[in-house]
Amino acid sequence: MFDPTIYDNLKTVLEGACYDLDAEGAFLITGREDLVDLASYSRTFRLRMRRTEGRCEASVALVSDLADFAGELRKVHIAGEAPGARVQLELLLPLSVSGRREAVEAYLAEQWEHSFRMEFDLVTTWSGDSAAAGVPAAGQCRVRMMTTGKLDEGDVEGVEEIGDRLSQTLAYLESLAQSG
Numbered sequence: 001m002f003d004p005t006i007y008d009n010l011k012t013v014l015e016g017a018c019y020d021l022d023a024e025g026a027f028l029i030t031g032r033e034d035l036v037d038l039a040s041y042s043r044t045f046r047l048r049m050r051r052t053e054g055r056c057e058a059s060v061a062l063v064s065d066l067a068d069f070a071g072e073l074r075k076v077h078i079a080g081e082a083p084g085a086r087v088q089l090e091l092l093l094p095l096s097v098s099g100r101r102e103a104v105e106a107y108l109a110e111q112w113e114h115s116f117r118m119e120f121d122l123v124t125t126w127s128g129d130s131a132a133a134g135v136p137a138a139g140q141c142r143v144r145m146m147t148t149g150k151l152d153e154g155d156v157e158g159v160e161e162i163g164d165r166l167s168q169t170l171a172y173l174e175s176l177a178q179s180g
Helices: 006-024 066-073 095-111 128-133 153-179
Strands: 028-037 042-050 057-064 086-094 116-125 138-147
Touching (some): 006 153, 086 095, 095 153
Antiparallel strands (some): 057 086, 086 138
């Protein structure tokens, strides 16, 4: 008999919540990955989404590794670390939003309750005339966020809310992209 792990249980909740929002039209799921890395025995479940006519994209990933599985299934623990899974978010925004980083950062900190560590990157493409002019030909602002701690079955309600929060976040970011 299959005994689901913390990762399996949280994945089921996250997947169901996001696909429900897709069915309701809150956003459109544009990609799905369910990966097992045999070299490190880690698992990643990722969904990509955007608003129907949106320019901003988001992805949410649930990640668990060997230490989590060993801790849960074999009771082998790393000192001071309980088994669980982490959530990673990635937001891809039009380059025009990069000038509003402080507003984006403040919104994300409030929306996600400071429970995520954030990194901001500018990803640009330089080519031909644009490079000579010192202006990128294209680009995006990327925000990466990862939970500061591990989640377990006690966090199911929070995992259920991730889809709603992503929908609200995409709506806010789209409003910035439209005005900027």
